Every structure is written in C-alpha cells, then in structure tokens.
Amino acid sequence: MSKQQTTTSYDNIVIEEYDVGVYRLKVARRKRQPRDFLLLVKWPQLVENLTEAKEMASDIFRFMGDIYRISPLKFTGVVGGHAWNYIEIPFNMYLRSLLLEAIETRLKTGENNDWRILSSLSLFVLSSTLTAAVYWAFFSKRNLFLEQISRHFQLHLLKESLGDDLATANAKSGHEVVAANEAKNQFNLLVMFLGNVLGLSGRMALIFEACRRVGDPVLVVIALIMPIMMSMMGGASAYTSKCIAYNNNEPDKRMKSLTKMSEQAYRQDVILGGIADWVVSEFKKAFEARGGVLSADHPFRDWNSSNRNLKLNLFNAVATVLPMLYLALKVINNPTDISLVSMTILVESSTGLIEMAKSPLISPLRLRVAVEGIRRIYYGTRPTYKKMMSGALPYPVPNSTGNDGEAEIGTSEKGMKFELSNVSFSYPSSRSTQPALDNVSFTIKPGQLIILVGKNGSGKSTLVRILSRLYDQTSGEVLIDDRSSSAYHLGDLKRSIALLSQDNLMYPFSLGENIGLGNPEKCTDHERIQTAAERGGASGFIAKLKQGFDTNLDPKVKTLSLNLHKDPDHPLAKELNAIQKKIEISGGEKQRVVASRTFMRLELSGIKFVAVDEPTSALDADGELHLFKQLLARREGKTMVFVTHRFGHLTKHADLILCMKEGRLVESGSHEELMKVDGEYATLYNTQAAAYSI
Numbered sequence: 001m002s003k004q005q006t007t008t009s010y011d012n013i014v015i016e017e018y019d020v021g022v023y024r025l026k027v028a029r030r031k032r033q034p035r036d037f038l039l040l041v042k043w044p045q046l047v048e049n050l051t052e053a054k055e056m057a058s059d060i061f062r063f064m065g066d067i068y069r070i071s072p073l074k075f076t077g078v079v080g081g082h083a084w085n086y087i088e089i090p091f092n093m094y095l096r097s098l099l100l101e102a103i104e105t106r107l108k109t110g111e112n113n114d115w116r117i118l119s120s121l122s123l124f125v126l127s128s129t130l131t132a133a134v135y136w137a138f139f140s141k142r143n144l145f146l147e148q149i150s151r152h153f154q155l156h157l158l159k160e161s162l163g164d165d166l167a168t169a170n171a172k173s174g175h176e177v178v179a180a181n182e183a184k185n186q187f188n189l190l191v192m193f194l195g196n197v198l199g200l201s202g203r204m205a206l207i208f209e210a211c212r213r214v215g216d217p218v219l220v221v222i223a224l225i226m227p228i229m230m231s232m233m234g235g236a237s238a239y240t241s242k243c244i245a246y247n248n249n250e251p252d253k254r255m256k257s258l259t260k261m262s263e264q265a266y267r268q269d270v271i272l273g274g275i276a277d278w279v280v281s282e283f284k285k286a287f288e289a290r291g292g293v294l295s296a297d298h299p300f301r302d303w304n305s306s307n308r309n310l311k312l313n314l315f316n317a318v319a320t321v322l323p324m325l326y327l328a329l330k331v332i333n334n335p336t337d338i339s340l341v342s343m344t345i346l347v348e349s350s351t352g353l354i355e356m357a358k359s360p361l362i363s364p365l366r367l368r369v370a371v372e373g374i375r376r377i378y379y380g381t382r383p384t385y386k387k388m389m390s391g392a393l394p395y396p397v398p399n400s401t402g403n404d405g406e407a408e409i410g411t412s413e414k415g416m417k418f419e420l421s422n423v424s425f426s427y428p429s430s431r432s433t434q435p436a437l438d439n440v441s442f443t444i445k446p447g448q449l450i451i452l453v454g455k456n457g458s459g460k461s462t463l464v465r466i467l468s469r470l471y472d473q474t475s476g477e478v479l480i481d482d483r484s485s486s487a488y489h490l491g492d493l494k495r496s497i498a499l500l501s502q503d504n505l506m507y508p509f510s511l512g513e514n515i516g517l518g519n520p521e522k523c524t525d526h527e528r529i530q531t532a533a534e535r536g537g538a539s540g541f542i543a544k545l546k547q548g549f550d551t552n553l554d555p556k557v558k559t560l561s562l563n564l565h566k567d568p569d570h571p572l573a574k575e576l577n578a579i580q581k582k583i584e585i586s587g588g589e590k591q592r593v594v595a596s597r598t599f600m601r602l603e604l605s606g607i608k609f610v611a612v613d614e615p616t617s618a619l620d621a622d623g624e625l626h627l628f629k630q631l632l633a634r635r636e637g638k639t640m641v642f643v644t645h646r647f648g649h650l651t652k653h654a655d656l657i658l659c660m661k662e663g664r665l666v667e668s669g670s671h672e673e674l675m676k677v678d679g680e681y682a683t684l685y686n687t688q689a690a691a692y693s694i
C-alpha cells in the first residue's frame with residue numbers, strides 16, 4: 001500500500017517520504033531528543049499539543065459561530081436533533097432497565113409495584129414518541145439547512161478568491177480548489193463527533209449505574225478503562241503531523257490531461273484535427289502504465305489505514321470479551337449475587353461503549369480532519385503565501401504646497417509618470433534560466449504616448465504588468481509620480497489604470513454586461529454601453545444578434561435528462577435542445593467587445609494610465625484603424641503605452657519608442673533616431689507590414 005522511500009533530516013525535524021497510491025506523501029516528524037527516553041512526559045510535545053488544541057478550539061468556535069448566525073433556530077434544531085440521535089439509545093436502555101428491573105422485582109418477590117411498572121412503561125412510550133417527532137422535524141429540515149451552509153460559504157470563498165492579487169492567484173494554481181460543500185461536510189463531521197461524545201458519555205453513565213447496582217468497583221475499571229485507552233491509542237497519523245501530498249504519478253497526470261480533451265473548448269480541434277483516435281490510444285497506454293490498483297482519492301486517509309497496527313486490533317478483541325468474562329467468573333463464584341437485568345444492561349452498554357470507542361467518528365483524528373477542512377475554508381489551501389502589499393498613500397496624491405512655498409510632488413494632471421531603474425523580474429512559476437525582464441531602466445513622462453515593440457517573448461507584456469502593478473519587480477525600483485509604486489494604496493492605483501490586454505477574456509454574462517463592467521457602477525446604463533460599443537467597434541455585430549446586448553454567450557445552463565437518449569424526436573428531447581447553451585463569436589468580435597469594455601472604463605474620471613497590450617491581432621484592418629483612432633482621441637490627461645507588432649502607422653504619434661529584446665531594453669528614442677541606429681527596431685520595422693497609415 002504505502003512504501004517508505006527516503007528520509008531527509010533537518011535541524012529538529014525529519015521528513016519521511018511515502019508513495020501512497022498515485023501520491024507522494026511527505027510527513028514531518030519532530031526528531032527524538034536523547035532526553036525524550038528519560039522523561040515520561042515530553043514537555044515540548046505537550047506544549048505543542050496544548051497550543052494546537054487551543055487553536056483548533058478557536059477555529060471550531062469561529063466556524064460553528066458563523067453557522068449559528070445563519071439561522072440560530074435551524075442550527076439549534078439540527079445540532080439538537082443530531083445529539084438526540086446519539087443519546088437516544090443509552091437513554092432508552094436506561095428506561096428499559098427501569099421497566100425490566102420493576103418486572104424482575106415483581107417476579108422474584110411478588111411485591112405490588114404496579115405503579116412503578118406503569119410509570120416506567122409510560123416514560124418509555126413517551127421517549128419513543130418524542131424520538132419519532134424529533135426525527136421527523138430534524139430530517140425534513142436538515143438537508144435544507146446544510147444547503148444554506150454551503151451557499152453561505154460559497155459567498156465567503158468567492159469573496160476570498162476575488163480578493164487575490166495576480167501573484168497570489170498564480171502561487172495558488174495547482175492547489176486543491178476549496179468547494180463550498182466542504183463547509184457542509186465539516187459541519188456534519190463536527191455534529192457527528194459531538195453526538196458520539198454524548199452517546200459515549202451516556203453509555204458510561206449507564207455502566208456506572210449498572211456497576212453501582214451490582215456493587216463492584218472492579219467492574220467499572222474493566223468496563224471503562226479499556227475503551228478509554230483504546231480510543232487514545234492508534235498508529236501514527238497524517239492528521240496529527242505536518243504533511244503534504246502531491247500527485248506524483250506521470251501516467252495518472254497524463255490521463256487527466258487527455259480527459260480534458262473531451263471539453264467543449266477543444267471540440268473543434270478534436271473534430272477537425274482528427275485527434276480523437278490519438279487521444280483514446282494515448283489514454284489506453286497511460287491507463288496500462290498507471291495500473292488499476294493505485295488509489296487516487298485520499299492519500300492522508302490511505303496512509304492512516306495502512307498505519308493502523310495489529311496491536312490495536314488485538315486490544316480491541318480483548319476489551320470486548322473482558323467484562324463478560326469477569327461477570328461469568330463472578331456468577332460461577334457466587335450465583336445469587338447479581339440481578340439479571342443489571343448484568344444484561346452492563347454487558348450491552350459495555351459492548352456498545354467498545355463499539356463506539358472503536359468508531360473512527362469518536363477519534364480525535366476525526367476532529368483533526370474537520371479542523372483541517374475548516375482551515376481550508378478560512379485560510380485557503382496553501383499553508384502560507386505572501387500577497388502583494390498595499391501601501392498607505394492615496395492615489396492620485398493631491399497637489400499641495402510645502403511650508404516654504406515650494407510645490408511638493410503630487411500627481412500630474414497630464415497623466416502618470418514612471419521611472420524604472422534596473423528593474424528585473426522573473427515569474428514565480430517560471431522554469432526559464434533567463435528573467436522575463438533583465439535590468440530595465442527608462443522614464444515615461446506624464447501624458448506621453450509610448451510604443452513598446454519587440455519580438456515574441458521579449459518581455460513587453462511583462463513590462464506592462466509591472467507598470468500596472470499586477471506584479472512587483474524582483475529587483476530594482478519602480479517609481480510612479482516620483483514615489484515607489486509600493487507606497488500607494490493598491491486599490492487606488494488600480495482605479496487609475498485601464499488595461500486592454502491581448503487575452504480577449506469574455507465574462508460569462510450578457511454582452512451588455514461584458515462591456516458595462518468596464519465601469520461597474522454604470523453597468524446598466526444602456527446609453528453609455530451603446531457609445532462604448534461604437535467606440536470599440538462592437539455595435540455593428542451586436543445589432544445583428546437576435547437578443548442584441550442581452551445575448552449571453554455562456555449562460556451556464558445545466559441540463560439533465562432521463563431515458564431520452566434513444567428518442568431524439570421526443571418533445572422533451574427537442575425542448576432540451578432548444579434551451580440556450582453556449583454561443584461562439586469570432587476572435588475579432590471578442591476583441592471588439594473587450595475593447596468596448598476599455599472605452600467604458602476610460603469614461604471614469606480618474607484614469608491616468610492606459611496600457612494597450614496588442615489587442616488587435618484578430619481585428620481586420622478597418623477594426624484596427626478605428627480602435628487606434630478612438631484611443632488616440634482619448635489621450636487627454638492620460639499616459640498611454642501601446643504594445644503592438646503592427647506599429648508602422650502609430651510611430652508618428654509616439655513620444656518615445658521602447659524596443660525590447662530577450663527581456664532587455666535594447667533601444668529607445670523616436671522612429672527616426674531608431675531607424676538611424678539600424679539595429680533591432682529597424683529590423684522589426686522593415687519586416688512588418690508598414691502598409692497601415694492613419
């Protein structure tokens with residue numbers, strides 16, 4: 001099942017590595033100190049455990065508190081219902097023992113105790129009726145409340161992930177995505193744990209009561225101590241150690257990539273490219289290489305089960321028979337000593353106690369699993385990561401006059417000013433030996449129009465991302481309006497920047513909203529959206545769509561059907577087909593919509609910097625000309641950086657041309673100056689289509 005591979009030793013921890021199914025599991029253990037063998041109590045371990053217990057309790061209280069606030073009444077009902085589910089059995093056993101004991105006394109002594117028999121019977125009936133009522137109320141409301149919990153935490157997770165900056169989001173990619181169902185599952189685990197604790201306590205109380213009646217303290221020890229010890233024993237567990245796991249099986253990863261090819265996005269390529277057979281045959285190869293017996297689900301759980309030791313199982317077996325053995329010997333020794341009812345109750349509750357103590361639900365491990373789940377919800381899936389820091393300085397900085405009458409640095413009316421000195425940058429996930437930006441220095445004055453040119457991969461988009469503070473440079477300095485870019489409040493800076501990128505990202509909403517979201521506050525202002533669409537060149541094709549601006553390209557409709565697969569002409573099958581699903585538009589049309597979104601954003605009064613990163617690759621000549629004309633018409637009060645491979649027609653408008661090569665700024669100046677140099681820029685200029693002119 002799991003096989004230990006290697007052990008790496010650090011100062012006071014040892015990392016053990018295991019192969020568990022398709023996963024590589026790494027477990028950190030505290031190194032044994034020589035004095036550990038001498039001391040009965042390992043103080044550092046104890047302190048660590050107490051601190052951890054305190055942190056666990058605080059996370060559980062926060063989580064349960066949040067759920068309580070969703071609906072105090074439903075919370076109480078569901079938790080109470082669960083609790084009753086577990087204490088009902090020992091409670092009923094107790095009532096039954098009262099009844100049976102009264103009957104036993106009547107049979108043995110002939111004493112007239114009708115009242116005792118009848119009252120015990122009534123209590124028993126009352127309790128069963130109450131149970132039926134509680135279950136009816138509980139099961140009819142429970143699932144709805146669990147759904148409510150999921151939706152509540154879905155909102156929380158959505159807010160969290162939307163708040164991530166680019167650097168953090170990139171660092172998180174590849175990590176398990178936390179689903180809202182996690183909250184519902186952990187809540188269930190916690191209430192089951194609580195119920196089990198209550199059930200266990202109820203049974204213990206029963207055992208105490210039965211032993212009291214039998215009058216034998218040794219029996220208490222035998223019946224209680226063994227299960228308690230058992231629930232505390234257990235093999236080494238992943239949940240009590242710091243550990244990580246990652247999919248380490250190449251064929252398994254290959255199968256996942258090949259499965260992706262069945263998604264809608266690849267459908268056209270799969271059909272036209274004739275690659276379906278190749279995908280299937282590669283999948284078969286990967287499937288054989290992977291082997292069918294490797295588990296791919298829960299590496300931590302699998303590792304735990306492989307660690308459950310034989311000693312614990314044997315202990316279990318002994319614990320189950322011991323109370324019965326003791327009672328049998330006692331009866332053989334003195335047959336008149338014990339009431340049959342007390343004996344039955346004792347044996348029944350002691351067996352039940354052992355069963356419960358054996359159950360994984362009562363184990364502290366289960367609590368750990370729940371707390372790990374809660375932490376994933378509140379703190380994300382990565383243990384720690386550094387988000388980009390926001391400064392305190394507002395942007396724009398108001399222009400002010402110093403005490404000596406000298407004007408202090410503020411934000412120019414003309415646009416943002418940039419000064420880069422020796423800026424280098426490598427993407428955190430990059431495997432390249434060369435940085436994406438290598439020692440770049442230049443100045444952009446407020447209101448200038450900059451053309452950024454260079455071959456593919458030369459660092460143009462990266463430079464735009466640094467200027468827009470989507471990433472922070474790895475080294476060097478970026479000044480915005482004479483102050484370090486990190487001094488400014490991130491939100492303020494973002495509100496002053498408009499970025500039209502080459503990604504052509506369509507949002508899964510209507511076309512109107514796709515444009516309107518350039519300025520979310522005016523997202524329903526149809527007139528502004530229409531104007532922005534005209535400026536971005538999207539109004540023409542949108543007007544031809546049946547639903548115009550209301551057309552939703554990806555309405556996220558989920559359709560389900562039953563028993564219709566052999567009957568495509570069935571009215572329900574036709575109805576299903578007619579339900580609106582995803583609609584495709586051309587690449588150029590997408591670019592026009594995204595450009596219109598930027599024009600919507602340019603209407604915002606505080607925009608001081610506009611970065612246009614090659615948005616015209618799919619546009620026809622007319623579309624490109626129209627877009628640049630419209631952008632140039634909105635230069636007033638803004639610094640603009642244009643990244644484009646087709647720059648011939650723009651050079652006459654440029655204040656400065658920056659030419660990049662392999663992450664370095666190799667040339668800068670005006671078109672005429674750079675042509676004279678006859679270097680990288682001249683080569684690019686001469687090879688590109690210079691046929692465009694405005």
Ligand SMILES: Nc1ncnc2c1ncn2[C@@H]1O[C@H](COP(=O)(O)OP(=O)(O)OP(=O)(O)O)[C@@H](O)[C@H]1O
Nearest residue numbers: 427429430436454455456457458459460461462463
């Ligand atoms: N998100 C990323 N993670 C890792 N490396 C990246 C990432 N984006 C770009 N790179 C790498 O950084 C370098 C510069 O890329 P960049 O996108 O800035 O070039 P570019 O000049 O804009 O290219 P193009 O003209 O093709 O758009 C390239 O080597 C690229 O592979």
